[in-house]
Amino acid sequence: MEKQILLVDDEEDIRDVLSVYLKSNGYEVYPAENGEEALKSFRKYKPPVVLSDIKMPGMDGIELLRKIKLESPDTEFIMITGHGAMDLAIASFQDQAADFITKPINVNMLDVALKKVREKIVSRRLLREYTENLEKLVREKSELQSHLSSLGLMIGSVSHGIKGLLTGLDGGMYQVESGFSKENTQQIEEGWKIVKLMVERIRKMVLDILYYAKERNLNWENVDVLSFAGEVAMVVERKISSGNIEFIRDFDASAGKFEIDSGCIHSALINILENAVDACTRDKSKERHRIIFKVTPDEKNINFEVCDNGTGMDMETREKLFTLFFSTKGTRGTGLGLFISNKIIQQHGGSIKVSSLPDQGSKFTISIPKTTPGCLKDKSVSES
Numbered sequence: 001m002e003k004q005i006l007l008v009d010d011e012e013d014i015r016d017v018l019s020v021y022l023k024s025n026g027y028e029v030y031p032a033e034n035g036e037e038a039l040k041s042f043r044k045y046k047p048p049v050v051l052s053d054i055k056m057p058g059m060d061g062i063e064l065l066r067k068i069k070l071e072s073p074d075t076e077f078i079m080i081t082g083h084g085a086m087d088l089a090i091a092s093f094q095d096q097a098a099d100f101i102t103k104p105i106n107v108n109m110l111d112v113a114l115k116k117v118r119e120k121i122v123s124r125r126l127l128r129e130y131t132e133n134l135e136k137l138v139r140e141k142s143e144l145q146s147h148l149s150s151l152g153l154m155i156g157s158v159s160h161g162i163k164g165l166l167t168g169l170d171g172g173m174y175q176v177e178s179g180f181s182k183e184n185t186q187q188i189e190e191g192w193k194i195v196k197l198m199v200e201r202i203r204k205m206v207l208d209i210l211y212y213a214k215e216r217n218l219n220w221e222n223v224d225v226l227s228f229a230g231e232v233a234m235v236v237e238r239k240i241s242s243g244n245i246e247f248i249r250d251f252d253a254s255a256g257k258f259e260i261d262s263g264c265i266h267s268a269l270i271n272i273l274e275n276a277v278d279a280c281t282r283d284k285s286k287e288r289h290r291i292i293f294k295v296t297p298d299e300k301n302i303n304f305e306v307c308d309n310g311t312g313m314d315m316e317t318r319e320k321l322f323t324l325f326f327s328t329k330g331t332r333g334t335g336l337g338l339f340i341s342n343k344i345i346q347q348h349g350g351s352i353k354v355s356s357l358p359d360q361g362s363k364f365t366i367s368i369p370k371t372t373p374g375c376l377k378d379k380s381v382s383e384s
């Protein structure tokens with residue numbers, strides 16, 4: 001600990017004697033002959049201890065004590081009092097002087113006072129360190145806890161999902177085997193289709209989970225909106241197997257460029273478009289379906305619209321659809337898709353709006369700023 005002390009007394013002899021004594025005890029001493037000078041010196045050197053005469057012309061010791069305590073409550077003050085100034089000494093305690101010694105100064109008394117003050121400073125420093133450590137621990141613990149509880153949820157939901165998919169896989173394998181033993185090619189083919197489908201779903205689930213679990217920084221690039229949207233559309237078109245779903249691109253040619261992590265926004269849009277495909281496939285109430293994928297710029301944003309005439313959603317689903325693991329698709333869904341999309345879009349400073357009616361279809365509107373606010377750019381994915 002630094003041994004610095006501000007020494008204030010109007011009597012030169014006392015200053016000299018005490019200076020010599022304190023220096024010989026390893027202190028760095030800043031002498032001052034009055035309150036004003038002392039205050040100046042205090043502001044310059046910020047010593048942890050002040051040793052000051054109580055009665056001085058001009059600003060007296062008590063006033064100095066009050067001023068210093070106001071600026072620096074942790075600074076310790078030892079008052080030097082003459083005989084007959086006991087009442088002043090006692091008053092100084094009320095202003096939080098740590099101790100006082102009387103004139104003529106007895107160095108043993110001074111040593112005791114200094115020792116006391118130093119102990120006080122050390123224990124205050126330790127206490128502060130403990131408190132800071134404790135706060136840090138509490139913070140880390142609650143972060144860990146929320147990670148753990150979402151991990152627990154995740155493991156439960158994922159095991160459940162994978163168990164269902166494995167049962168499907170077993171069924172497919174059984175078909176294949178039994179087809180082989182009966183030399184029934186058609187049965188083999190049907191079984192093989194199921195096996196491929198199940199493997200594809202397990203792959204998708206695992207990829208989604210990996211995506212969610214990974215911590216990464218966004219990789220910002222300037223991207224041409226139309227070619228980007230074209231690539232996204234192509235991926236979805238390839239996935240539409242039924243001839244009864246029409247996929248319509250409606251791109252505004254003047255869309256220009258925007259600043260995004262293209263990998264992330266790509267996944268976010270694919271998740272939303274895949275849900276639209278699912279909603280059409282699952283909807284048995286209509287013969288034909290269509291999905292419109294629209295892109296329009298406005299002054300600040302690029303707006304993507306995904307509109308389907310599939311199953312639509314009831315109110316409960318509309319309220320929960322962004323919740324982690326919420327899915328109405330049973331073993332076919334993971335409930336990760338929209339959770340991830342929402343997170344990604346937020347990280348881009350964008351927004352998602354949903355409107356939907358049961359049996360009529362749904363519309364998702366995603367707005368992403370053309371240039372991302374600087375403050376978002378150095379954030380990593382796990383933080384928000």
Ligand SMILES: Nc1ncnc2c1ncn2[C@@H]1O[C@H](COP(=O)(O)OP(=O)(O)O)[C@@H](O)[C@H]1O
Binds near residue numbers: 271310336
């Ligand atoms: N276009 C849509 N039409 C109808 N329901 C939807 C649509 N998009 C999302 N949903 C509902 O939101 C739920 C959550 O979606 P998501 O997070 O992608 O999980 P998953 O697709 O694995 O179920 C879906 O299970 C579904 O009920």
Ligand SMILES: [Mg+2]
Binds near residue numbers: 338
């Ligand atoms: Mg989905």
